[in-house]
Amino acid sequence: MIQLDWVAKPFGPGDIAGDGTKKLLGTSVAPASLLLRETAQNSWDARRKGHVPEYQMRFRTLDERVMRILRQQVFTRTALGSELDKRLHAPSMQVIEIHDRGTTGLGGPTRNDKRAPRGETTNYRDFVLTVGAPRDQQYGAGTYGFGKTSAFRASRHETILVWTRIEPQPGQFQERFIAIAVNKSFEEGGVRYTGQQWWGRREEFNGMPRVEPVLDDDAHGLGESLFERRFTGDETGTSIMVLNPLFEDGNDDAMARVTFIEEIAKAATRNLWPKMIEGQAADRRMGISIVVDGRLQKLVGAAESEIVAAKERCLEAIRKLQAGEPNADLLVEDREIRCGRPKRLIGRLAMTALAVPPGDPFNEPGAVNVVTLMRSSAELVVEERDYPKTQNGRGEWVGVFKPELEMDEAFSASEPPTHDTWNPGALQGYKKTFVNMGLIRIKEAVQSFLAPEPDPEVVKDQSSAGELAAALSDLVAPAMEPENVVGGRGGKGRKRVKSKRGGTRTRSSKVEVKSHRLLPQRLGSDPNSEMTQFTLLARSDAKAVHVTPKLSVAVEGNQNIQDAEVFVDSWETSEGVSYSNDGIRVASGETFTVNICYPRDAAIECSFQGVDI
Secondary structure, X not given: OOOOEEEEEEOOOOOOOHHHHHHOOOOOOOOHHHHHHHHHHHXXXXXXXXXXXXXXXXXXXEOHHHHHHHHHHHOOOOOOOOHHHHHOOOOOEEEEEEEEEOEOOOOOOOOOOOOOOOOOOOHHHHHHOOOOOEOOOOOOOOEHHHHHHHHHHOEOOOEEEEEEEEEEEOOEEEEEEEEEEEOOOEEEOOEEEEXXXXXXXXXXXXOEEEEEOEEHXXXXXXXXXXXXXXXXXXXXXXXXXXEOEOOXXXXXXXXXXXXXXXXXXXXXXXXXXXXXXXXXXXHHOOEEEEEEOOEEOOOOOOOOOHHHXXXXXXXXXXXXXXXXXXXXXXXXXXXXXEEOOOOEEEEEEEEEEOOOOOOXXXXXXXXXXEEEEEOOOOOOEEEEEEOOOOOOOOOOEEEEEEEOHHHHHHHHHOOOOOOOOOOHHHOOHHHHHHHHXXXXXXXXXXXXXXXXOOOHHHHHHHXXXXXXXXXXXXXXXXXXXXXXXXXXXXXXXXXXXOOOOOOOOOEOOOEEXXXXXXXXXXXXXXXXXXEEEEEEEEOOOOOEEEEEEEEEEOOOOOXXXXXXXXXXXXXXXXXXXXXXXXXXXXXXXOEEEEEEEEEOOOEEEEEEEEEEO
C-alpha cells in the first residue's frame, strides 16, 4: 500500500507566504463562475490536436472507504493542528472533481530547477510547482497560476488532489499523482514554513526537501480509488479534486451547495456557449458536462434559449467574415472595427435585435443588451459589456465582438489574471492604441445600431433651422475659447494660449485645470501620438467629486482626425494610485492628474466636469 510523504516548503530567500501567494492573484473567495471559467480555459488550452476536448465538473460525497484512503495513504501527515487533519476524521466529505480528457495532461519536468529542452512542455511544474506561469500555447486563453488558485480558493482547506495521464512518447503512457495545499504560513519545530505543501514522494537535494509525484501503478491505484471519473483506453488529461468546497458563507450548507451548482450551470452557458454550438467544426468544439451525485445535468443551449441562439448567429456571421465569406444572415448587422492611426482592421462586431420570449432560461441580468467580448482564436468569453447610457431605439439586442487573429496578442496582454476584461491602460505603444480604439469604436457602433429612427416632423424642423443658420452665417462669427485648446508638437498654426495666471485654464463648476505639460515620448509608444498631462483641482462643498472629461478635436484641427482618437490614458490620485477609467472619484480639494492621448499635430479641446457624490 503506497503512502505519500508530506513535504512543506520552509522559508528561503525571496519566498512568499502561502497566503501572500494567493493575494498576488486576488483576495476574494473564488465564486462558481470564476472556478469554471478559469479551469475550463486551462483545459481548452491543453487540448490535443485532432481531439475534441472534454471538460467535466462532478459534485459528489466521499464515503468512509474513500475517507480512510485519504487519511491512511494520502494525508499521512499534516501541519500540527490543521483544519484539514480534523476534517479527514469525519465519515464523509463533499468534493468537486474537475476533469479534462482529450488534453495533453501535465507533462514535462517534475522539478523546478531543471531546464526543459527547447520545445518540451512544462505543464506539470507550471501547474504544480509555480504560481502564475503563463501557458506556452500561442493564442491561448489562460494562465495555470490563476486557474490553479481558483481551485484552491474553492476549498475550505485550500487543498486539491491532482491525477494526470500523459503520453510522452507515441503509445507510451505515464500517470502522475500528487496532493497540493496553499495555506497560511506556519511554524513547527522551530522552522518557519511558507504554507505551500505537497504530498508525494520526498527527495533531498543539497540538504533541502523536494517533492516528486508518485508514478504509474501507484498513481493509477490512488487515482482509481479516489476519483469517480477514470481514464479509459488511450485517454490523456488531468483530474482535480477540490476538498470540502466552500460553497458560500452561511449556515445552510445543503442549500449553499444547490445554489453553487445552479450558478456553475449558468456559468457554463454564459462563458462556454461558443464551445457548445451544435454542428460546428471539431476544432471549435468542447464537450462540457456537469454531474451531480451521479446524475447528468441539463445545460441551456440555443435549442432552449433565444438569447443564446442570437449570440450564436452573431458569432457565425463574424466567423464567415473573418474567413473571407459574406454575412448571409439578414437579421445580423456587422461592422468593421478599425483604427485610423495607424490604419488597421482591429476586429469584427455583429449585432442583432431579438424578442426574448417569456420563460427563456438564460434571461438573467447581463444576458441581453450587451456585447460579448471574446478573443479571436480561443473564442472563450472575456466579458459581457453593457452600455447603459446609450439611447436605445431597438429594444432587446445582443452583440459579439472578435478581434482579428493578429490582434489577439494585444487584447490578451490587456487582460488581468482573471481574464474578465480588456484594460488598455495596462499596455503601451501600438497595442494600447489598438485595444483602446477597438473599445471606443465598438461603443460608437453600438450607439449607431441602437439610435432611434428620427421623427419626420423633427427632421423637417431641424432642416428649416439649418437653412436659417446658414443664412445668418455671414453675420455670426464662430466662437472658440482659445484657452481650452491644446496643440501638439509641430502643429502648424497651433499654439498653447496662456491665461492671465500663466497656465492653460479649463473650468467647469467643480474642476479647475491648474497646469498642463507635454509628456516626453515613452520607449515603445506610438510615434504618431502625443500625451499631455493636466494637473486638476476638484472644488466642491460635497465630500467627493466624480470627474469626467469632455474631449474633442478643435475646429481648426486636422480634418482627418476624429474625436474618438482623443482619449484618457490614465488618471493618478494625490496618493499615486493610477486608474484607466473614463472618469475618477476624488475628494473635494484634492489635486490629481490626468494624461490625455491624441494624434500628433492635432489641436484638441479639453474640459472637465464634476458631479457631487
